[in-house]
Amino acid sequence: MTIDIREAYRRALDDFGALVHRIAPGQWENPTPCAGWDVRTLVNHVVSESLCVPELFAGRSAAEIGGAFDGDLLGDDPLKAFDASAAAAVQATGEGGSLTAVVRLSFGDVPGAEYITELFADALIHTWDLARAIGADERLDPELVEACAAWFADAGDDYRQAGVMGDPHPVPAGTGLQARLLAAWGRAG
Template sequence: MIDIRDAYRRALDGFGDRLHLVRRGQWELPTPCVDWDVRGLVNHVVAENLWAPELLSGRTVAEVGDAFEGDVLGDDPLKAFEASAQGAVQAVYAEGALTSVTHLSFGDVQGEEYITELFADVLIHTWDLARAIGGPERLDPALVASCSEWFEKAREDYREAGVFGDEQGLPADADQQTHLLAAWGRNP
């Protein structure tokens, strides 16, 4: 398995590559995440990036409060993403980030688990963004393999928590990316 910090950084790079392809008039397009259009999806990823330094430094959700509620993109979504991604990457590579106790809304987890969750979220949302804007949907195969390996162990916990939709049916010859996306409730 890839070092989770490297996987997260690479997933953010892939998301950023797709984000650069968003054209005027595409921000309101629907995404596979039924609650979000393109702008809402990007806003979610940026907000998650903004949370990472706070939570990996030991702050609690209550201490951070509503600092990242609402629109965190402002007038320049690309700039907001790039700044948030840079801060998140710095936070995951900080000394002790992997072993830190991260206080999430549902309980405490080790930093490595939190970073893995961030990685998976960004990877899946990279496909969501690409699908919405008609961009390249093929994800980095090494990242797909790493996410798939982790998700096999975490799938039931996520399903019980209602994090994603029902798993989609697959053709017999489906590749690993298709399996992963279907497991996350996507219909590739």
Template sequence: MTIDAREAYRRALDHFGALVHQIRPEHWDNRTPCVDWDVRALVNHVVGESRWASHLLAGRPVADVGDAFDGDLLGDDPVKAFDISAIAAVQAMGEERSLTRVVHLSFGDVSGEEYINELFADALIHTWDLARAIGADERLDPELVEACAIWSADAKETGDRPTATTGEPRSAASAADLQTRLLASWDRHG
């Protein structure tokens, strides 16, 4: 990755959060590029991922957390719920051992750096999903797109696919820009 995983994740969350703050009341039921998710479900997913981060980066296994983050995590103030969860996730990954700690996921153990990269990719791809759903600017930060493309290609080689995937990756024309090619590899079409 061309930039530190923690910095990439923080920046992706910041961009997602900026869009969350642009959501108008009529947007919450809009469909997203994610199968079966509207805007509220997409934001709820990212909030859930952020809330999981502090527990998993502290070394807790998934089984210990259980179903604590199932269901609606947004309550009556979805924007505030997002802000609080993003702050907690950024704080958790800022811990000294966050990159080297073993993180116990449902499919096995990974390094903290790998987990943070997964969170980063998820947040970045979902930033585009949210922008598309609310009619906002869909251009992603080019540095983050490049970092995600590099990490995603490496993850594909090892057989690991992050959570933002909604189907089989598709190819984009080789002349397409990097964002278009990245999105196509995540089954997104601009």
């Protein structure tokens, strides 16, 4: 990967956040490409994930965190909830030693760099999901798409076997990298 993964994650969260700030009042219930999720559920998912990041980098395990960040985390001010959680996650991943830290996830211990890569990929793909749901420009940052595609080429089968994503969609020859990446993630773009 040619871009520092911490920078890629920050940029992906920034892009997601820019869309969060564009959600119109009547769009929070719009369906997303994530089966069964509306816009509010999608944003809540990213907030929940972001709130876990500082805890995990502080040495707590996913089991210790448990359901602390389940339920509605957006409250009456979804923008504030997103902004605060994203800032905390970026700070935690940007601190010295984050790449070599051991992060204790539900399926086992992983190096910090791998966990940040997973966070980055999730934020990037969910940026497209949110753009699609609110009718915004669906083009993702090409440098981030390239970084994610390079990582996911090796990691995709593991994620499908773990049941965290659907089967890839077929794409015609000559399809652009973003469309191929989304198809690999089970998105019909």
